[in-house]
Amino acid sequence: MSVTKLNKDLEHLNMQAAEVIKVESSAWDSIAGMKAQKEIIEKKILLPLTNKKLAKKHGVTLPKALLLFGPPGTGKTSFTKGIAGKLGWSLVEISPSELVTEGLHFEAQQLKQIFSQLNGLKNIVVFIDEFEELAINAEKATKAERMLSNEMLKQIPQFRKNEQVLLVCATNHIHHLNSALLRPGRFDFILPIGPLDKEAASAVISIYLEKINHNTIDLELVAEKAKNFTPADIESVIAQVAQSAFEKELSSKHDYKVSTQDILKYLSIQKPTINKEDMELFQKQIKEYGRCASGCIYCFTGEGQNKSCNKEVEKLNSNTRI
Ligand SMILES: Nc1ncnc2c1ncn2[C@@H]1O[C@H](COP(=O)(O)OP(=O)(O)OP(=O)(O)O)[C@@H](O)[C@H]1O
Ligand SMILES: [Mg+2]
CATH class of the missing domain: 3.40.50.300 (P-loop containing nucleotide triphosphate hydrolases)
Structure with a gap:
């Protein structure tokens, strides 16, 4: 059949x-x-x-x-x-x-x-x-x-x-x-x-980075902090980073590019799904x-x-x- x-x-x-x-x-x-x-x-x-x-x-x-x-x-x-x-x-x-x-x-x-x-x-x-x-x-x-x-x-x-x-x-x-x-x-x-292991975390972050306005990102550093997160956790972190960049540019009226520090900040406050x-x-x-x-x-x-x-x-x- x-x-x-x-x-x-x-x-x-x-x-x-x-x-x-x-x-x-x-x-x-x-x-x-x-x-x-x-x-x-x-x-x-x-x-x-x-x-x-x-x-x-x-x-x-x-x-x-x-x-x-x-x-x-x-x-x-x-x-x-x-x-x-x-x-x-x-x-x-x-x-x-x-x-x-x-x-x-x-x-x-x-x-x-x-x-x-x-x-x-x-x-x-x-x-x-x-x-x-x-x-x-x-x-x-x-x-x-x-x-x-x-x-x-x-x-x-x-x-x-x-x-x-x-x-x-x-x-x-x-x-x-x-x-x-x-x-x-x-x-x-x-x-x-x-x-996610470090390599997978890095790959998933790279995918989400394509959607935001960012400076050069130290992927190695960011992926190290993001390992053991799920892809959904990473998606949430990047969404928060994007919102914050949007608000900053709105008030400063200057181009705002997301930095490694911005991502690290939101990674540190994100509660991982897997505790x-x-x-x-x-x-x-x-x-x-x-x-x-x-x-x-x-x-x-x-x-x-x-x-x-x-x-x-x-x-x-x-x-x-x-
Ligand atoms: N190694 C990976 N690389 C890139 N994306 C991934 C990877 N693993 C999972 N994802 C993405 O993460 C999301 C969740 O993955 P998936 O649905 O396969 O998880 P699951 O283990 O089946 O979850 P559940 O237990 O809830 O059914 C999907 O959007 C998927 O594309
Ligand atoms: Mg499933």
């Missing part, structure tokens, strides 16, 4: 919870910084999927499912779109909050129906955001939520049997997930996506979910390759240090 046909079928079934999203091929390149994550995804997901024969020759298992976790606004959706764009595959997004609640079995049934529509399709990235809503920890769950979570447990292995597909799930609350879903055999990779506690929790989660039985979370490569995986864990940790 084609993706266009799938879209029609989903509409016909009144499946508001699933839609096909158009992604630009440039989406991957617009992700600034985040080198460690980009490298892992490129080497272990994109390259095997685009070099299937060679991967098979070397016994590299083709990835089928990826879980991204991290605080809000850190780029989980952007990475998913980037993956779909780079592969040139269609992106089908399932929104758990759009599943209609009508009776105990209804949500689970809709989920099953959506996945049965997807079975057999090739070249698709299926994206489930707010994954915790479909996969809540059994102790905390209501009966309906448990049914949904059980359905998800059944659907992932089923989905994995398809060729040329990738499931990407994203969550801000990995600690609320049903642990059965985190065991090997479901996700090939569980990857933390944290706040110290969130950051500490995220660090703990990286460690806690940073392993799996057959290797490490970043790759199901088996015992032999644990060493290189651990290096990657260190790299990711250093990116997200406070």
Whole structure:
């Protein structure tokens, strides 16, 4: 079945919870910084999927499912779109909050129906955001939520049997997930996506600088102060800087160019979305979910390759240090 046909079928079934999203091929390149994550995804997901024969020759298992976790606004959706764009595959997004609640079995049934529509399709990235809503920890769950979570447990292995597909799930609350879903055999990779590192911060600031009237800015200095902010935090800082410059010129009647000091001033008063506690929790989660039985979370490569995986864990940790 084609993706266009799938879209029609989903509409016909009144499946508001699933839609096909158009992604630009440039989406991957617009992700600034985040080198460690980009490298892992490129080497272990994109390259095997685009070099299937060679991967098979070397016994590299083709990835089928990826879980991204991290605080809000850190780029989980952007990475998913980037993956779909780079592969040139269609992106089908399932929104758990759009599943209609009508009776105990209804949500689970809709989920099953959506996945049965997807079975057999090739070249698709299926994206489930707010994954915790479909996969809540059994102790905390209501009966309906448990049914949904059980359905998800059944659907992932089923989905994995398809060729040329990738499931990407994203969550801000990995600690609320049903642990059965985190065991090997479901996700090939569980990857933390944290706040901006210095390079990403610098790239995001450069984008916003294009919109304002500024002098030469010491990007190095500004990016150092802005690391661990989210892009939304940076956007807010630049908006305040712009307003202040506008007011200054209005009263002085002289051209006012924003300086490095102006940006540093507003950066120092901006409250970062991710506070110290969130950051500490995220660090703990990286460690806690940073392993799996057959290797490490970043790759199901088996015992032999644990060493290189651990290096990657260190790299990711250093990116997200406070
Ligand atoms: N590395 C990056 N480089 C440039 N822009 C980025 C980067 N990461 C995120 N952004 C921008 O920041 C905004 C938030 O990113 P995104 O929606 O991907 O975050 P998220 O982790 O999915 O958030 P949430 O948890 O709320 O769903 C978007 O406008 C996105 O374009
Ligand atoms: Mg998102």
